[in-house]
Amino acid sequence: MKRTALVGILAMIINAQMAFAEITEKRVEYKLDSVSLIGFIYSDTTKTENLPGVLVFSDWMGVGPFAKERGKQLAALGYRAFVADIYGNGLRAKNQEEAAQLATKYKSDRPLMRKRAESALQALLANA
Numbered sequence: 001m002k003r004t005a006l007v008g009i010l011a012m013i014i015n016a017q018m019a020f021a022e023i024t025e026k027r028v029e030y031k032l033d034s035v036s037l038i039g040f041i042y043s044d045t046t047k048t049e050n051l052p053g054v055l056v057f058s059d060w061m062g063v064g065p066f067a068k069e070r071g072k073q074l075a076a077l078g079y080r081a082f083v084a085d086i087y088g089n090g091l092r093a094k095n096q097e098e099a100a101q102l103a104t105k106y107k108s109d110r111p112l113m114r115k116r117a118e119s120a121l122q123a124l125l126a127n128a
Contacts, residue, residue: 021044021046021075021076022044022045023043024042024045025042025068026040026041026127027039027040028041028127030119031119032115032116035088035089036089037088037089037116038090039063039082039083040063040068040082041071041080041082041083041123041124041127042068042071042072042074042080042081042082043080044078051078051079052078052079054074054079054080055082055084055117056070056082056083056084057117060093060099060103061093061099062085062090062099062102063083063084063092064092080124080127080128082123082124084116084117084120084123086113086116087102088116
């Protein structure tokens with residue numbers, strides 16, 4: 001019961017802050033080795049001070065509406081959010097089977113996944 005009430009209160013706070021925020025989305029192309037990556041940075045233009053940054057990683061389907069919405073919500077809370085492209089070239093899985101293949105590649109190659117995450121962090125810092 002307490003947890004449900006807390007979630008409801010947090011949702012109201014986020015919605016209220018989003019009503020007054022001016023959230024912008026900026027497409028950011030960045031590279032790692034020879035792979036092009038496409039991320040999105042979200043920030044509130046009503047905030048002019050240096051904002052803390054947050055990396056957002058998508059679900060296994062790739063960067064899509066869910067991850068982008070989380071980026072917008074974080075921006076409304078006062079963060080600069082960067083939605084990272086782990087798969088490269090803005091690739092999105094067409095179905096669950098393709099998502100499993102894509103995700104397995106990075107799950108079984110942690111150094112590659114870490115490099116992709118580090119390149120996303122560098123892209124966030126370059127756009128701060």
